[in-house]
Amino acid sequence: MTAVRISDLALDFTGTTTVRALDGVDLDVAAGSSMAIVGESGSGKSTLAAVIGRLQPKSAQIVRGELEVDGIDVRSLDHDALRAYRRDTLAYIAQDPIGSLDPTMRIGAQLRLVLRAIGDDDGLPRQLALLESMRISDPARVVRLFPHQISGGMAQRVAIAMAMCRRPKLLIADEPTAALDSQVREEVIRLLFTQAREQKTTILWLSHDLPAVARWCDEVAVMYAGRVVERGPAAAVLGRPVHPYARALAATDPSRARRGERLSSIPGSPPVLHGEAEGCAFAARCAHRIDACEVVRPDPVPPRHSLCIRAAELGEADRRAGLVPDEGVIV
Ligand SMILES: Nc1ncnc2c1ncn2[C@@H]1O[C@H](COP(=O)(O)OP(=O)(O)OP(=O)(O)O)[C@@H](O)[C@H]1O
Ligand SMILES: [Mg+2]
Structure with a gap:
């Protein structure tokens, strides 16, 4: 059973300038599982979470795409159905606990x-x-x-x-523990995940805390410039990433991967898009860039749905270097 099914979801914030916050998101989350969404500040995590709850501001325009939660077509809900959806299907925990009460x-x-x-x-x-x-x-x-x-x-x-x-069928937690000190944070995460498992609640957890993600989540989706650039089992994506951005993210010092901070391991900063990215949005910062990356919009490459035209080649190089001992290990 799939709890969340998102396909080619694109969203603009309109105003004096248009910002393309989601640029074709594809994501499937299995019912009862936990999926972390990770990525640098501005990559679109909170925007994605907001759209799933239909909580985005009026200035947000969905450009295209499909969004289903527990079989419900979230985009087409009328007023009453939306209330029922928020009451029966969805729960949302924000970063600021006191502000949410x-x-x-x-x-x-x-x-x-x-x-x-x-x-x-x-x-x-x-x-x-x-x-x-x-x-x-x-x-x-x-x-x-x-x-x-x-x-x-x-x-x-x-x-x-x-x-x-x-x-709830689906719990969205947008960095719910970022403001807590480390001991309390661990305890709160443990309680959250234990209850969710008992109740078979699906978790979508937005986080910069990669070690905690590796400990608690079944799967990880890595976002960059409004797209999910790689996804798969947490241990595989964080331990043996394929996409160059996922590699850079997984290599960051976890204590620096906090909210609002740029990645120190790769030069430059993420782009702010004003429309659909031409080619790969990461190309400007990528150590593996070739000319085609600037113009070819990448399609997902199995098994990790990696949005990189060189994903197969990079995975093969890792295997030859003995970094991935067995083809079957990459899931
Ligand atoms: N209300 C808004 N109006 C205009 N632009 C917005 C709005 N909210 C977000 N954006 C823009 O959309 C993009 C995605 O932002 P979003 O808040 O979803 O990122 P994020 O991954 O949650 O970042 P963080 O890790 O800092 O929480 C950014 O470029 C951001 O500036
Ligand atoms: Mg956010």
Whole structure:
């Protein structure tokens, strides 16, 4: 079963200048699996997540492409169907945990609203159980607090509890742990992935934290300039990348691969597109560039759907160099 099926999705932000944020995204996510989306700042991760939830601003125009979640054609939903989709199918966790909670309501009241909306028991014991499921100690005290009275790590756990109690088919998490310190981050990620596995929720996790992605996610999609340039099993894509950009990304010092930072291992910065990229958008920075890269728009090369006209050749060179011991290892 495929939970998310995206094909050739292109999107422009219009205004004084037009920015092509998605330039033909192809992505399939298996139901119940976890897919990380990685890539430099500006590569289009948040835009993609927003479109999946139909949360993009009015200035965003979908140029072409298909987008299906759990068999639902997201682009064609009318007002009521969109509400039902957001209530029954999708949950979204943003980067800023405290900002995602209502500052004027106590935690308990917010939990009650969420539980009531899904027709669940909204009484105090259920609220406390929900907080306990997120390893929040002293939940009886926490339900009486306002969001500004709890820590960022606690707020993120509350936000995750509110998202997961709806048993969403798909959870989109846009760097939900970027603001947390490393020990709390690991604990929050563990709780999130454990609950998702129990509930068979599909996870789409946008992240710059490659070591955590390698530890927790089944698959990885690498984005560059609004396209998924390589995807496949996390260990394979991060351990033996084929696409030159995926290679550069996987080789970065993880402590530097933070939000907003450029990759130090490759010169230059990603382009801002104003329309469809002619040729390969990475060509200007690529150590393996040939003349054709500037003009030939790359098609996906199996097995990793690598958007590089030299992917087969580069993979073969790795094999000859003994970097990939066995053809069967690349999945
Ligand atoms: N509301 C908007 N209006 C105009 N352009 C936008 C808007 N949101 C994003 N963009 C542009 O779209 C492109 C993709 O941005 P996006 O926020 O999706 O990247 P990202 O991969 O999530 O980056 P980060 O890692 O910094 O979160 C960028 O060029 C960005 O400047
Ligand atoms: Mg983003």
